[in-house]
Amino acid sequence: MREVGINALQIVTGGVCHIEAQMILQALDHIDLTGTDLLFIENVGNLLCPSAFDLGEDYRVTLLATTEGDDKPKKYPRMFLTSELMLVSKSDLLPYVPFTVEAVTKDAREVNPNIEIMTISTTNGEGIDEWCNWLKDKVKQKKEARLQAEVK
Known part of the structure; x- marks a missing residue:
């Protein structure tokens, strides 16, 4: 991803079968999110472990x-x-x-x-x-909700 100019950071889990919210929080200290509308967190492991952990994702x-x-x-x-x-x-x-x-x-x-x-x-x-449009729509919805919250 970095080769095509996308800001990316690999989180090493140290053998744990999933990423936890604390790992995301620590990683945010090492990545510049200025101007970022969309942050992907690719969890690791199977379809069992990651489902039990809330990473703060929208x-x-x-x-x-x-x-x-x-x-x-x-x-x-x-x-x-x-x-x-x-x-x-x-x-x-x-x-x-x-x-x-x-x-x-x-x-x-x-x-x-x-x-x-x-x-x-x-x-x-x-x-x-269709997938890209879904993502764009979700970003738009979040921005609109943030603006409405600021107005209140």
Whole structure:
């Protein structure tokens, strides 16, 4: 990410299976957020450990690759319960893997009826514009809410 000019910082967990809020707080001392509208925190580990830790994020997005199998919402329901969006990635591989978007959508919505779901592929670009528009909309909503709070 740094090679393309994106301000990035790697947080080393020291063997812990997830990032914790204190690690984020400490990392903020080492990164300049001036002019930043969007901060991504990529948690590590599996779909179990990170779901139990609030990092102070505004939105939680679960990335589920088609190569991982469509059974994950049933196996790790808490991750999907605590997420606003599920990105089904590597959709270009759907013809070659035993994964159906319909099945994973059904299971995810049984856990969290409000979860949004998008299918994306960085290989062919499917869904990338929709994902970027989702992010832009969330930034806009946060800015508007901040302005309304300042007016009050």
